[in-house]
Amino acid sequence: MSTPIRVIQYGLGPIGSAVARHITERSSLKLVGGVDIDPAKTGRDMDEVVGLEQPLGFKVAKTLAEALANAEADVVLHTTSSCFDLFESQITEILNAGLDVVSTAEELSFPWLAHPKEAARIDEAAKKAxxxxxxxxxxxxxxMDSLPLNLTAICQRVDRIDVTRSQNASVRRGPFQAKIGSGMTVEQFENKVDTGRMGHVGLPESMGMVFHTLGRKLARYEDSIEPVVADSLIQTDFFTVQPGQVRGLKQVARGFTDAGEFMTLTFIAALEEPLDQDTVKISGKPDLEVILKGTNGDIATVAMAVNAIKRVKEASPGLVTMPDLPIVTFG
Amino acid sequence: MSTPIRVIQYGLGPIGSAVARHITERSSLKLVGGVDIDPAKTGRDMDEVVGLEQPLGFKVAKTLAEALANAEADVVLHTTSSCFDLFESQITEILNAGLDVVSTAEELSFPWLAHPKEAARIDEAAKKAxxxxxxxxxxxxxxMDSLPLNLTAICQRVDRIDVTRSQNASVRRGPFQAKIGSGMTVEQFENKVDTGRMGHVGLPESMGMVFHTLGRKLARYEDSIEPVVADSLIQTDFFTVQPGQVRGLKQVARGFTDAGEFMTLTFIAALEEPLDQDTVKISGKPDLEVILKGTNGDIATVAMAVNAIKRVKEASPGLVTMPDLPIVTFG
Structure with missing residues (x-):
């Protein structure tokens, strides 16, 4: 048994807390610190904040520096924010402190298209460190990106890629049901869309990763978001949705080369949505259809982030994306 | 556009010829030579032997040395044999000549379990070169290996992996229908099983790759092969199968840790087999089920071999296996 990799969990919301709990289940990893800016969490016992039975023996720190004053670490698992504006300084801080970082920040997954300057700054900081x-x-x-890319390995020609993620939100946690607009009026939903604070974050990143890796030029990118409206009364543990109110959302992103539409990403998340599966279709030679069931968002995101730690530890310095690494696997 | 990678095709059977034809469809690759020991092929125009319309301007060589005397090359695509006894000296010859090699030899895909000494010799030759x-x-x-491994990336726990590849051989080429025993009596089939020349090659390699990558000890390995018998008359372009005769085969491999059966691989290939799809089930957290359609063996193998060329060109020296490399993608 090699020495466990020492991990600090940065961000203790629902996902960060789940990551922290899961890290303690892995013998190859050791949770050595926790950071959150929320005054309701800082200074309290980490185990209590993240919902663990066994004592961890340390408190939630307010800053990374404070956590590092109390423990040496190898890697930070970062789960604070989706958006560059909020996380860039945190990622740089982690790298400057001499630590590798795995982040669930959606905009970091393939930032070279939407945030090339910020990405270059992080890449530079990583290489310097x-x-x-x-x-x-x-x-x-x-x-919607590294798996479809992996599936193109068995294709002699790729003409089009379509990925549809259809999620029944009734079985998900309350904050997820809220995030997709459950119980809103259509007007409330559309107002929230106008503020830019509605919908899944990450479609441009997935699109960018696929186009870039396959060497195609993304000539045009379009996306749309619309409410999915309830036909009949829906009651969950968290929401009551009247007929005519919103039970979720449907978001579609389209990526075009100069020759036409090459990739379509459809994200559906709604209460009582009948289809709870993902479908990847690749048109070409051969035509492939792949259907996935059981890819629950929270469990899977926590797993991927934790499983990626080993790869990031072994990787060359810099800002990397999934296609740069050997396949991430359990363990 | 960067300079095309120069490829020699070594082995001009059905798969090798398909690879050669496909290489000419890729602008990033250039087919510069062809090698086969078959006297019916050597000395003839390569394009004619592999079934291409456009002239390639070179003849099929009898040896790699002869091909290299006529053209410089970067990579050899090797498709001569499944078995170490036959291919080891060819792979070593390629490496000693200073070329990278992608091979469809099943036993080379993960040789560290069944052929550790031979694998070490190839690894040494590769590193030396x-x-x-x-x-x-x-x-x-x-x-049955790198894809299921990639799927474990979204798992917090992996208790069991089951992969079933069920192929309707009626839509495949004649040699494939022959290989699975179509039209044999059950006695003929079982005699051929006894000689060891029946069944899909590669199950121990897939099993070894998965156990090794997930860090589990393969305590025991079992496999079995049985005929699939026709209930009614079957007529294909190549075979007539009477009721009671063999229409294909079912092969099952089981891998055990000390705690019990961890992985089951089921390979079914039969004429008029109703299910033409692959199923990967991972039991754990979460339970995943993935169904793939369209993964035709010949098209997909040719694609994977050709798509892997770029990765092998970029990889560190040595004998590598799929989990050592960044995901292979089209292009």
Whole structure:
């Protein structure tokens, strides 16, 4: 048994807490610190904050520096924010402290298209520190990008890629049901879309990763988001949705080369959505159809982030993306 | 556009000829030579032998040395034999000549379990030459090993892996229908099983790759092969199968850790087999089920071998296996 990799969990929301709990289940990893800016969490016992039975023996720190003053670490698992504006300084801080970082920040999964300058700054900081930064998760990071890319390995020709993720939100946690607009009026939903605070984050990143890796030029990118409206009364543990109110959302992103539409990503998440599966279709030679069941977002994202730690530890310095690494596997 | 990678095709049977034809469809690759020991092929125009319309401007060579006397090359695509006894000296010859090699030899896909000494010799030759050797294809190389491994990336726990490849051989070429025993009596089939010349090659390699990559000890390995018998008359372009005769085969491999059966690989290939799909089931957290359609063996193996060329060219010297490399993608 080699020495466990020492991990600090940065961000203790629902995903970060689940990551922290899961790290303690892995003999190859050791949870040595936790960071969150929320005053309701800092200074309290880490185990209590993340919902663990066994004592961890350390408190939640307010800053990374504070956590590092109390423990040496190898890797930070970062789960604070989706957006560059909020996480860039945190990622740089981690790298400057001499640590590798795996982040679930959606915009970091393939930042070279939407945020090339910020990506270049992180890449530079990583190389200067001799450390590695990776953004990953189940989506972006897998279902709509690195998995379809892996499936093209058995294709002699790729004409089109379509990925549809259809999720029955009734079996998911309350914050997820809220995030997709459950119980809103259509007007409320559309107002929230207008503020830019509605919908899955990561479609441009998945699209960018696939186009870039396959060497195609993304000539045009379009996306749309619309409410999925309830036909009849829906009651969950968290929401009551009247007929005519919103039970979820449907989001579609389209990527075009100069020759036409090459990739379509459809993200559906709604209460009582009958189809709870992902479908990857590749048109070409051969035509492939792959259907996945059981890819629950929270479990899978926590797993991917934790499983990626080993790869990031072994990787060359810099800001890397999933296709740069050997396949991530359990363990 | 970067300079095309120059490829010699070594082995001009049905798969090798398909590879050669496909290489000419890729602008990133250039077919510069062809090798086969068959006197019916050597000395003839390569394009004619592999079934290409456009002239290639070179003849089929009898040896690699002869091909290299006529053209410089970067990579050899090797498709002569499944078995170490026959291919080891060829792979070593390629590496000693200073070329990278991608081979469809099943036993090379993960040789560290069944052929550790031979694998070590190839690894040494590759490192000495500063070149890379990889065995890959759709199976072994993808469906029963590197793809299931990639799927474990989104698992927090993996208790069991089951992969079933069920193929309707009626839509496949004649030699494939012959290989699975079509039209034999059950007695003929069982006699051929006894000689060891019946069944899919590669199950121990897939099993070994998965156990090794997940860090589990393969305590015991079992496999079995049985005929699939026709209930009614079957007529294909190549075979007539009477009721009671063999229409194909079913092969099952089981891998055990000390705790019990961990992985089951089921390979079914039969005429008029109703299910033409692959199923990967991972029991754990979460339980995953993935169904693949369209993974035709010949098209997919040719694609994987050709798509892997770029990765092998970039890889560190040595004998590598699929989990050592960044995901292979089209292009």
């Amino acid at each position: 001799g450390k590695t930064a990776l953004g990953t998760g189940v989506n972006p990071g897998f279902l | 500063g070149k890379t050797a990889l065995g890959t294809g759709v199976n072994p190389g993808f469906l």
